[in-house]
């Protein structure tokens with residue numbers, strides 16, 4: 748018996764509808780991918796990279812983890828960045844967080860959540876760095892929202908500080924790093940107006 752039959756049915760329908768629009772779509776994509784964007788986002792099921800920016804398969808290279816972290820010892824994330832920059836030559840890296848992020852919330856409360864608390868240590872570090880600002884915000888909800896934004900800003904900085912990105916800039920490769928936050932409540936992306944195209948751009952953060 749085939750389990751999760753519904754998903755296979757959905758898949759067949761989806762593949763057919765794509766082929767109906769563009770008969771060579773899958774053949775063309777199977778030969779090569781040439782995405783211009785690397786998306787680093789949260790694993791949250793409500794923030795699907797392709798859908799929210801209206802992109803088809805082949806257009807976005809994607810890495811997702813809880814609370815969209817870019818950690819200098821995370822070989823998984825670093826490998827994705829390296830492949831995207833060195834091989835695929837993406838022109839944009841987008842770090843996209845989202846308001847209402849459970850990871851950010853968990854990092855901010857005093858409860859224990861198990862193994863994940865180790866991963867979320869990095870979010871706690873973001874909080875420590877920006878404590879003066881965040882503690883001044885009265886409402887818990889607004890505090891969390893601001894932390895979602897600050898976390899994105901810090902992860903953009905982390906992307907910019909990787910050897911992969913630094914070397915790309917050094918050799919004159921065109922590459923911009925962006926920070927965005929997605930609103931679960933309205934489906935709208937907010938640009939944090941952080942667009943880093945050279946190491947000097949980082950000085951203001």
Ligand code: CO
Nearest residue numbers: 789791848849
């Ligand atoms: Co999240």
